Amino acid sequence: MRFKGLDLNLLVAFDALMTTRSVSRSAERLNLSQPAMSAALARLREYFGDELLQLQGKRMHPTPFADELMPQVRESLLGLEVMLSRSPHFDPATSQRSFKVVTSDYVFASLIVPLVAQLAEDAPGIRVDCGLPQPGTVQELEEGKIDITITPEYVIGGNHLSYVLYHEPQVVVGWSGNPAIASGTITEEAFFAAGHVAVVLGGGQTLSYADRTLELMGRSRTIEATVAIFTAVPWLIEGTHRLSVMHSRLAEQLSGRFAITSAPVPFEIPAMKQMLSYHPGRKDDAGLTWLRERIEAIARRGELVNL
Numbered sequence: 001m002r003f004k005g006l007d008l009n010l011l012v013a014f015d016a017l018m019t020t021r022s023v024s025r026s027a028e029r030l031n032l033s034q035p036a037m038s039a040a041l042a043r044l045r046e047y048f049g050d051e052l053l054q055l056q057g058k059r060m061h062p063t064p065f066a067d068e069l070m071p072q073v074r075e076s077l078l079g080l081e082v083m084l085s086r087s088p089h090f091d092p093a094t095s096q097r098s099f100k101v102v103t104s105d106y107v108f109a110s111l112i113v114p115l116v117a118q119l120a121e122d123a124p125g126i127r128v129d130c131g132l133p134q135p136g137t138v139q140e141l142e143e144g145k146i147d148i149t150i151t152p153e154y155v156i157g158g159n160h161l162s163y164v165l166y167h168e169p170q171v172v173v174g175w176s177g178n179p180a181i182a183s184g185t186i187t188e189e190a191f192f193a194a195g196h197v198a199v200v201l202g203g204g205q206t207l208s209y210a211d212r213t214l215e216l217m218g219r220s221r222t223i224e225a226t227v228a229i230f231t232a233v234p235w236l237i238e239g240t241h242r243l244s245v246m247h248s249r250l251a252e253q254l255s256g257r258f259a260i261t262s263a264p265v266p267f268e269i270p271a272m273k274q275m276l277s278y279h280p281g282r283k284d285d286a287g288l289t290w291l292r293e294r295i296e297a298i299a300r301r302g303e304l305v306n307l
Contacts, residue, residue: 078144210245
């Protein structure tokens with residue numbers, strides 16, 4: 001299909017080339033032969049009158065014009081995707097759509113697990129693909145490769161729509177046999193005297209809400225171990241005197257499976273704002289609106305499941 005003399009399939013090829021910066025990897029991504037992808041690049045260069053990608057060493061680098069063109073191409077492809085996914089009405093009972101949701105393991109346990117259980121009953125054809133936040137998550141959301149992210153307020157960024165899904169208090173967790181916390185309370189002195197397990201997100205590049213808040217307060221705790229996901233914390237505190245800080249709902253869930261207990265943080269720490277974000281191009285997407293409403297309903301109820 002051509003539009004003003006341009007084969008629209010070439011826009012998909014351009015997106016792949018700009019993403020991978022490689023003819024061979026782009027060919028693999030689109031299930032094409034390498035000669036076919038090379039021919040697509042040649043046609044793009046001819047149409048736009050620009051090299052678009054130039055070989056420097058062993059890697060291709062975009063020209064300034066290609067960098068300028070890329071956001072417009074991705075926006076156009078996203079618009080086409082949204083248009084093609086629409087129908088006169090959205091019927092969750094018969095829909096076969098797939099949605100990609102990126103969020104932490106904690107939100108997965110407290111929101112996505114009950115969501116998927118509901119979908120099995122009410123919308124059996126709908127699929128939810130889940131992933132953890134990574135350094136490229138914001139860009140993938142802007143490119144339309146992710147439908148929804150659910151992240152703390154300080155993590156979001158970029159050109160997308162966001163709103164507060166719910167507020168989450170933080171609590172201190174420790175082994176139920178730890179005298180510093182066994183009573184269900186802990187002093188500030190005991191908190192800072194203890195060794196801690198910290199959670200570092202996004203491939204080790206993002207502090208958890210607790211540590212970021214402590215950093216802003218000009219305070220720090222003694223970190224004896226770090227993990228990449230919150231649900232790994234109990235394995236490193238059970239049977240020890242280590243402590244950790246996590247979201248209250250997750251602490252309640254985990255206490256049913258591990259010999260751990262929780263206590264209020266012994267100093268003032270604001271509740272964390274959990275934000276739901278999606279691409280502005282999807283604001284009129286009936287299917288995505290329906291999914292967001294289901295997630296919102298679970299968040300309001302504070303529905304929990306046993307891990």
